Structure formats: structure tokens, C-alpha cells
Amino acid sequence: xxxxxxxxxxxxxxxxxxxxxxxxxxxxxxxxxxxxxxxxxxxxxxxxxxxxxxxxxxxxxxxxxxxxxxxxxxxxxxxxxxxxxxxxxxxxxxxxxxxxxxxxxxxxxxxxxxxxxxxxxxxxxxxxxxxxxxxxxxxxxxxxxxxxxxxxxxxxxxxxxxxxxxxxxxxxxxxxxxxxxxxxxxxxxxxxxxxxxxxxxxxxxxxxxxxxxxxxxxxxxxxxxxxxxxxxxxxxxxxxxxxxxxxxxxxxxxxxxxxxxxxxxxxxxxxxxxxxxxxxxxxxxxxxxxxxxxxxxxxxxxxxxxxxxxxxxxxxxxxxxxxxxxxxxxxxxxxxxxxxxxxxxxxxxxxxxxxxxxxxxxxxxxxxxxxxxxxxxxxxxxxxxxx
Amino acid sequence: xxxxxxxxxxxxxxxxxxxxxxxxxxxxxxxxxxxxxxxxxxxxxxxxxxxxxxxxxxxxxxxxxxxxxxxxxxxxxxxxxxxxxxxxxxxxxxxxxxxxxxxxxxxxxxxxxxxxxxxxxxxxxxxxxxxxxxxxxxxxxxxxxxxxxxxxxxxxxxxxxx
Amino acid sequence: xxxxxxxxxxxxxxxxxxxxxxxxxxxxxxxxxxxxxxxxxxxxxxxxxxxxxxxxxxxxxxxxxxxxxxxxxxxxxxxxxxxxxxxxxxxxxxxxxxxxxxxxxxxxxxxxxxxxxxxxxxxxxxxxxxxxxx
Numbered sequence: 001x002x003x004x005x006x007x008x009x010x011x012x013x014x015x016x017x018x019x020x021x022x023x024x025x026x027x028x029x030x031x032x033x034x035x036x037x038x039x040x041x042x043x044x045x046x047x048x049x050x051x052x053x054x055x056x057x058x059x060x061x062x063x064x065x066x067x068x069x070x071x072x073x074x075x076x077x078x079x080x081x082x083x084x085x086x087x088x089x090x091x092x093x094x095x096x097x098x099x100x101x102x103x104x105x106x107x108x109x110x111x112x113x114x115x116x117x118x119x120x121x122x123x124x125x126x127x128x129x130x131x132x133x134x135x136x137x138x139x140x141x142x143x144x145x146x147x148x149x150x151x152x153x154x155x156x157x158x159x160x161x162x163x164x165x166x167x168x169x170x171x172x173x174x175x176x177x178x179x180x181x182x183x184x185x186x187x188x189x190x191x192x193x194x195x196x197x198x199x200x201x202x203x204x205x206x207x208x209x210x211x212x213x214x215x216x217x218x219x220x221x222x223x224x225x226x227x228x229x230x231x232x233x234x235x236x237x238x239x240x241x242x243x244x245x246x247x248x249x250x251x252x253x254x255x256x257x258x259x260x261x262x263x264x265x266x267x268x269x270x271x272x273x274x275x276x277x278x279x280x281x282x283x284x285x286x287x288x289x290x291x292x293x294x295x296x297x298x299x300x301x302x303x304x305x306x307x308x309x310x311x312x313x314x315x316x317x318x319x320x321x322x323x324x325x326x327x328x329x330x331x332x333x334x335x336x337x338x339x340x341x342x343x344x345x346x347x348x349x350x351x352x353x354x355x356x357x358x359x360x361x362x363x364x365x366x367x368x369x370x371x372x373x374x375x376x377x378x379x380x381x382x383x384x385x386x387x
Numbered sequence: 388x389x390x391x392x393x394x395x396x397x398x399x400x401x402x403x404x405x406x407x408x409x410x411x412x413x414x415x416x417x418x419x420x421x422x423x424x425x426x427x428x429x430x431x432x433x434x435x436x437x438x439x440x441x442x443x444x445x446x447x448x449x450x451x452x453x454x455x456x457x458x459x460x461x462x463x464x465x466x467x468x469x470x471x472x473x474x475x476x477x478x479x480x481x482x483x484x485x486x487x488x489x490x491x492x493x494x495x496x497x498x499x500x501x502x503x504x505x506x507x508x509x510x511x512x513x514x515x516x517x518x519x520x521x522x523x524x525x526x527x528x529x530x531x532x533x534x535x536x537x538x539x540x541x542x543x544x545x546x547x548x549x
Numbered sequence: 550x551x552x553x554x555x556x557x558x559x560x561x562x563x564x565x566x567x568x569x570x571x572x573x574x575x576x577x578x579x580x581x582x583x584x585x586x587x588x589x590x591x592x593x594x595x596x597x598x599x600x601x602x603x604x605x606x607x608x609x610x611x612x613x614x615x616x617x618x619x620x621x622x623x624x625x626x627x628x629x630x631x632x633x634x635x636x637x638x639x640x641x642x643x644x645x646x647x648x649x650x651x652x653x654x655x656x657x658x659x660x661x662x663x664x665x666x667x668x669x670x671x672x673x674x675x676x677x678x679x680x681x682x683x
Contacts, residue, residue, distance in 0.1 A: 026388075033572045037579040045583075090596045101418065107584040114580040118573055129572045132512070136441040136643060143449030147421055150456055154414055166460075166625055169453060173632040176449070180639040188646040193512070250591035254584050318682035321628070325680045329635070329671065333664055336642070343649065344657050389567065432570045442640050450633040457626045516648025519641065520656040530641065531663045534634045535670035541630045542679045545623045 007288035009125050040117040040128055044110065044261025049079040051260045055306050062310035086253035094246050098155040105152035106247065106254035112145035113261035120268050121196045123278045123290025134195035135183050138269060139176065142224065145262070146172050152255070153243035165243035167317055168226065174324040175223035181332035182213040182220070185339050186273050189356070195269075199277035207274040209353045212335050212360040214274045216328055218305070221266040223320070225259060227309055267301040268294075275301070331367050335360060393433050400426025413459050421452045435507040438515065627679050631671075638667050 003010050012032075020028050053068070053076055060067025068075030093102060118128035119137055131137050146169055153165020187193055189209065190201040207214045244255045271277055275297045278290030315323070338359035342352050378384075403423040410416040424447040431440035508514065519527045645660055674680055 029568060029571075030575070033575045034579070037572070037576040040576065041579050041583055087591050088594050088596075090598065091591065098412075098415075101415070103588075107581060107588075110584045111577065111580040114583070115573070115577060118576050128576065129569045131437070131569055131573075133437050133441050136438070136445065140441045140444040140449070143444060146449060146453065150453070151418065166457075170625060170628050173450075173453065173629060177632065177635045177639065180636075181642075184639060184642045184646055187643065188649055191647060191650045193643065193647060249595060250588055254587070321682055322680060325631070325671070326675060330668065333668055337661055337664060340649065340657050340660060344654060433567065435567070437570070438644070446633070446636055446640060450629070450636045454626070454629045454633055457629050461623065461626055512644050513648045513651070516644035516646070517652065519645055520648075520652055520659050524659055527641065527659065528662060528666070531638070531666040534637060535666055535673075538631060538634045538670045539673055542627060542674055542677055545627050545679070546677060 005286045005288060008123060008291065009287065036128055041114050043117045043264065044113045044257050047264035048257045048260040049083075051263060051302065052079045052082070054302070055309075058303065058306045059310045062307070083253070086250050086256075089249035091249040091251060092246075094157055098157070101151050101155035102246075103251070105148050105155060106251045106258075108151065109145055109148035109258040110254045110261070112141055112148055113258040113265065115141045115144070116262075116265040116269075119195045120265070120272060121199050121277055122294050124200075124283075124287045125196075126278075126290065127196050130194050130196040133193050135187055135193040135198070135273075138195075139180055139183070142172070142176060145258070149243055152247070156243070156246035158246055161243050161245045164245070168243055171223060171226075171317070171320060174321050175220040175328075178216050178324060178328035178332050179220035179224060181329070181336060182210075182217040183273065185210055185213045185332070185336050188336065188339055188343065189353075195272055195277075199272055199279060202276040202279060204353065205274060205276040205279070209356050210274070210335070210339065210360055211357070212331065212364050214270070215364070216332050216335075217270055217274065218301075220324075220328065221270060222305060222308065223324070225262040225266055227259075227263065227305065263302065263305065264298070267298045267305065270301050271297040327367060327371065331363055334363050338363065389433065393430070396426055396429040396433065400430065414456070417452065417456050417459060420455065421448055424448050424452065436511070438512050624682060627674075631674055631679070634667070634670065638663070 016028060016032060019031060023031070056078070057067040057075070068078040071077040071081045093099060116138055119131050119134040121127040121130070149168050149172070150165050153161045153163075153168075156162070186198060186206055189206070190198050192198070192201075244252060247255060271294060277297075278294040280289060280293035283289050283293065339356050342355040342359060345352060345355065347355075400423050403419045403426060406419040407416045407423060410419060424443060427447075428440040428443040431437070431443060641663065642660070645656065649656055
């Protein structure tokens, strides 16, 4: 019974003891790393298989239709059908494309989506590696994705792909700063960059302490993964498929997998930073419950993101970049300074957290008021309704 | 074991650096440069400087490499492989480069580097944070001024063009 | 040439920094291997029939007009530059954030100064319309 309480950790421990009998210690480490690596590397693939189905159902329902329902009960095997289709499609490489770079781009973008999973805590002591710079590691891996996008756009030898790639990179760069700043705010409250440490410190989920940081993070993450309403670069009516226009077959498939892998990873990180990760009722007594709470919370975040996709209209690129630099960055900076001030006050922790909450709400209020006034001015200037 | 990894990473970085200079295509040079940056990050990891490694990737790969690629794109005709690769002054420049190499090699090999036998403390980042606001606060603030000056300068230059 | 000898510290978790990143390294190798294996499988299965029309560059279904070179705006460069500045600022913020709980009021004041200076730069860019697109 006690074994099951901490099931996953005990299983790993028993396995390690069993193989230690035959191998030197460094080999035991390597074998464990390989196993964990293979499991974690499958996360983007699992994400694609499940989330594409979920998305099509959710968006379908929002748009008052059913979504896929032919392939398997409720259409759950749709993703497998799509995967098989991509595997057997012909791979067309355009004439003057830079072949090594062209082929490397989908691989690199998948690596960017997969490496994130090394630091995400699924439960107490259930992390790939609890790197002491976990939060920064996540952002650094995002830079790999940016490089891969640029490689894809450039190697396709297609001016629309290149243009699309530049715009995507501009979008990714612009929204990286608010994301980094909201993470920095969380790190400020906790005092460590370890993802496991951040979850441990969340006696109260940080969404209740730093709601502004949560909102900024979600918006920035939506933009980073290139989803609606920031997806004008994949909008079929605007620039066809943007930077991966020339990719077909499985190479396109890897871009697709990377997109959903990023979606899952970003939601998992939001859960870790703001919703308390694997924390939940009875989790200290039965640590094996941790991953279940984690999955449930992540699915909630993903549902919110899909909901946003289904309901909000798309931004234009200048609106999008303006929003990042003129609204999100100042708001995040103000939030950071306020949290730093609140943290400095010699009061017990709940009081400090309550002060931070008040500050967050105040900044949200101020930001919305200013945005409303700017919108009114804009409408008056252009003679639109709403002036 | 550590020596082997170091040799591999160092060879990779040096190889990428050589490819940066010798590659025909400017965009490929930029990509090799990105690989060299990753190699340097690897060397930082081998020295237990994980914060510097992540900073290297975040800033050099994530920001500066992008800047370099955009600058390449901005320069009309840079991408043209038919352009001559050397201009007339290559002799003088080559001489200066060789001189610089000799000086650097002299400095690196003749200098007595202080060998630190003590263990790397586990809380280097806290130490860094403390140093930023303690002994090194003036460089910290000057860095912010420097960054703003760079930003303003670039904006002025870019605006003039339009 | 002397070798740099650095003693490995073993923190209480029993893992050196190097072994942690060994995991990241192995993980990266696996992450590279999976798409390569996938693409290899696809290469075996899929048809290979290149022809001129399929291999031509895509331009909304027509023949390409003009060179494959894009009129590049200075705007992209400016965004990247402002991003570099704020990226470096964020990097400075992280060690400060971690050491913050152990420092005094001066840490707050110095960071406020740092952020205000950089925010001033952002305001300048805003006023000069460097943050607009098109």
C-alpha cells in the first residue's frame, strides 16, 4: 500500500536498484537518462495525437458543428489517420532550396519543442532534471525555435516564406519579453529558478497572487506558439502557410507536431508557474496523485487557449506588435517593480502576497482604462463607431 | 571523461567557427555562427557556469544571431554568391590579422593563469545577484545606460534613412 | 599550457552540474534522433516523382515573378535591436530576483533605477514611432 502511495518514484527506484546489480554507476545513470529521455521526447507526439482531436472538437462545438466523428468513436483516431497520411505523402523539395538547411529546419523545430520537457515537474521528485536555472532554460529553448523558423523561411527559396518567417520572428521576439518578465516576477516571489522549487513554494497558487503575470504569460505564450488570435502568419487567406509553405509530407508534419508540442509545453509551464503544478488535495500523503492533478490543470489551461482561439478575431501584425511593446512590456515592468516593493515590506508572507494581488488588480485596471481611452481616441480619429 | 567531452565540444566549436569564415554563402555562415555559439554554451556548462550557458544561448542565439541575420538581409547584394570574396585590401588586413593572432597566442601561452583548486560554490547565481547590487552596482547601472544609448543611436540612424 | 583544474562539487542531491547537463545532452540527442528516424521511415514509404511543376517555387499557383529577394525593411532590424536590449535587461533581472530576498532596500532602489532607465529608452522608441509597423 505504501508503495502505491508514491508509485512513480518507487517504481523508478526499484528499477534503478535492479539494474545497478549488473552495471557500473555511470551506466545506470545513462540507462535511466535514455529511458526518461525517450518518454519525454514522446510528449510532443502525444500532444499532437490528443490535442489535435481535442482542438477540432472544441473549436467545432464553439462553431456549432460536431468536428471529426468518422474515424473511431467520436473521431479519436483522426490524428492517427492524419499521421499516416503525412507519412505517405510525397516530399517535394523546391528547386533552388538550400537542401541541408531545408531538411534541418523541421528537425530543429521539433528539438525546440521537445527539449522543454526536461525541466517540467510532473510530481514531487518527478522531473527530468531539476536544473537550477530551469526558468531560463525554458526561454533559451524558445530561441532554438526562432532559429528553426528563420531557417525554414530562408531555405525555402520563396519570397513569401521568407517574408512570413521574418514576421513570425518579429512576433516571437516581441512576445518573448513579456513572457520572460512575467516569469521573472514569479521567480522574484519564490527566490529560485528551479521549476520544482517554484511548485513547492505555491502554498497558494500564484494565479491568486499575481493574476496580471498569469494573464500576460498566457497572452505571450499564445503569441509564442503562433496560435490564434496571433496566427496571422498561418492564416490561409493572408499568406497561405507562411514560412512552411514549401514543406510537404512528414517534414510539414514535424512543424505541426512542434506547434502542438509547444502548446502543451506552454500550458504545462503555465500550470507549473501559476496554478501550482502537481499540488492538490492529499498530495503530501499520496504523492502519486501529483501527475493527475498536473494533467487536469494543464488540460484546463489548454481548454482556455482553445476557447480563445475559437472566439477572438485575429490581430493585424502592427496591432499585435504594438500590443506587445506598448501594453504588455510596461505592464509587466510595473508589475515587477510593484512585486519587488511588496516583497521588501517586513510583513508576514500572506500579507505580502495580498498586497501583490492588490497591485496586480490595480495595474490591470489602469491598463484597461488606458487601452479604452486609446481605443476611443483611435475611433474618433478615424470616424469609427464607438467614439 | 570530462576531457573527452571538452575536446569534442571544443572541436565542434572551432570547426563551426572555421566554417563561418570559409562558407561561400553568407546565410550559411550565420548558421554556423549559431552552432559556434551553442558550442561556447557547452563549454560554459563544462565549467559549471550554467547561468552563463543559458545567458549565452538566450542572448547570442536568441537575439544577436537574429540581429546578424536581419542585418545580412538588410544589405542588398550581400547574398549574391557571384560577388568577389576578397577586395583589394586583403593583404594589409591579412597582415593585421596575423599580427593579432601572434599577440593573442603570446598572451594566452605565456601568461600564468591562476588555477583555482577550490570547489565551485553551488550558489553562483545568488552570488551574482549580490554582486550586481553590491560591489558592481556602478557597472550595473552604466550597463543600462549603455543599452539605452545603443537603442537610441540605432533608432536615430534608422530614422535618418527614411 | 596549464590545465584548468576545477573540483567538482557534489550538492546534497548527489548530482553534479555536469551530470544534470549530461541528461540534457542525451535528451537532445534523442530529440534529434526521433525526427530523423521518422523522416527516414517516410523516405522509405513515400513516392518519389519529381517533375518541373511540382518543384517550382510556390507563388499562389502562378509562375514566380521577379527575383526571390524581398524588399527588406529597416523595421525588422529595429525590432530585433530593441529586443536585444530588453533581453539583456531580463538577463540582468534574474540574478537580482534570486538574491533579492537576502538583500536590503538598496537592491530595490537600484533595480528601480535600472528599469526606469530602460523604460525611458522604450518611451523614446515609442515616441519616435520605432515601434510601429509599416
